[in-house]
Amino acid sequence: MSPVFQVANLRKAFGGLAVTNDVSLAMSPGDRVALIGPNGAGKTTFVNLVTGNLAADSGEVRLGGEVVTKAGAIGRVRRGLIRSFQVTRLFQDMTPAEHVGLAVLQRDGRTGRMFGNFLRMPDVMAEVDDLLAKLGLAPLMHRKVSEIAYGQQRLLEIAVALALKPKVLLLDEPAAGVAQSDTGRIEQALADLPADLAVLMIEHDMDLVFRFAKRVIVLAAGAIIFDGLPEDVTKDARVREAYLGSYANASHIA
Template identity: 80%
Template structure:
C-alpha cells in the first residue's frame, strides 16, 4: 500500500527555539494514529505546519504522493487534508443541516452559486441527512447550533470534517470538554469513521488513545521519541521519563 500522508524531516524554529525537529511520519489509508506529548511538546506547531498555516524551515509534507509543502491551507483541504478543532468552531446561528450542506457544496464545487438552495438539491439533502443520521444528529438537524448540547456540537464537528470526504483527517482532541456521559457517543463516532480514511488524532486522554489508536507517536521537545504500538508505549523508558508519569501503570484497555 502506498502512503497517503507523509511528513519528511519537518523542521521549524522560532528564534533559537527548535519547536519541530526532524519530524517524519508516514501514514497508510486506514491508519489510526494518536499523537501525544506533554504540554509544549510542539503538537500545535506540528498541526499548523501540516495544515499549512506555518511554513516549515525545512522538510516536506506529502499528500497522496504529491508534495504540498508550498501550498496554502485551503488548497491542502481541497486535496483531502482536513482537520477538526480542539475548541469547537461552528456557526452558532446556523443549523447542523446547513453546516453539512455548506461542506458538501464546497467539496462539490457549488459553494459559489448565487442561485438555488440546498433544500432543492436532492443529492446534497440525501447526503446531509445520511451523514447526520450516522452520527445520531438527525433529530436536531434544523435546530440552531447555539441551542444544541456541547457533545452534539463535537459530533457535528466530526460530521463536518467527514462531509469534506478527506483522505487524511487530523482530529484535534475530539473529546475535549465533553461530559463523561457523552464520551461513549464520541468514541462510537470515532469507531465508525470510514475504514480507508487515515486518521491522526491529537489527544491527551490516554484511555481514549488506548481504545482508538493502533499506533502511538510521542512528541517531546519538538522531536519524535516514540513511534510504535499502544502496548509498548507505556513500557518505553524515554516516554515514561518525558511524559507519562502517573499514566505509566495504565494498561492498554481493549
C-alpha cells in the same frame, strides 16, 4: 500499501527555539494513529505545519505522493487533508444541516450556490441526511448550533469533516470539553469512521488513546521520541519521563 500522507524532516523554529525538530512520519489508508505528548511538546505547531496554516522552515509534506509543502491550507483541504480543532469553530446561528450542506457544496466547487436555498437540492440533502443520521444528529438537523449540547457539536464537526470526503483526517482532541456522559458517542463516531480513512488524533485522554489507536507517536520538545504499538508505549523510559508519569506504572491500561 503506498502512504497517503508523508512528512519528511519537518522543521520549524521561533527565534532560536526549535518547536518542530526534524519530524518524519508516514501514514497509509486505514491507519489509526494517536499523537500524544506533554503540554508544549509541539503537537499543535506540527498540525499547523502539515495543514498549511503555518509555513515550515524546511522539510516536506506529501499527500498521495504529491508534494504539497508550498500549498496553502485551502489547497491541502482540496487534496483531502482535513482537520478538526480543539475548540469548536461552528457558527452558532446555523443549523447542523446548513453546516454539512455548505461543506458538500464547498467540496464540489459549487460555492456559488451557497447563497441560494441549497437545502432544497436533493443531492445535497441526501448527503446531509446520511451523515447526520450516522452520527445520531438527524433529530437536531434543523436546530441552531447554540441550542444543542457541546458533545453534539463535536459530533457535528466530525460530520462536516466527513462531508469534505477526506483522505487524511486530523482530529485535535475530539473529546475535549465533552461531558463524561457523551464521550461514548464520540468514541462510537471514531470507531465508525470509514475503514480506508487515515486518521491522526491528538489526544490527552490516555484511555481514549489506547482504545482508538493502533499506533502511537509521542512528541516531546518538538521531536518524535516514540513511534510504535500502544502496548509498548508505557514501557519506554523516555515516554514515562516525558509524558505519562505514574500512569505508565499502572498495572492495568484501559
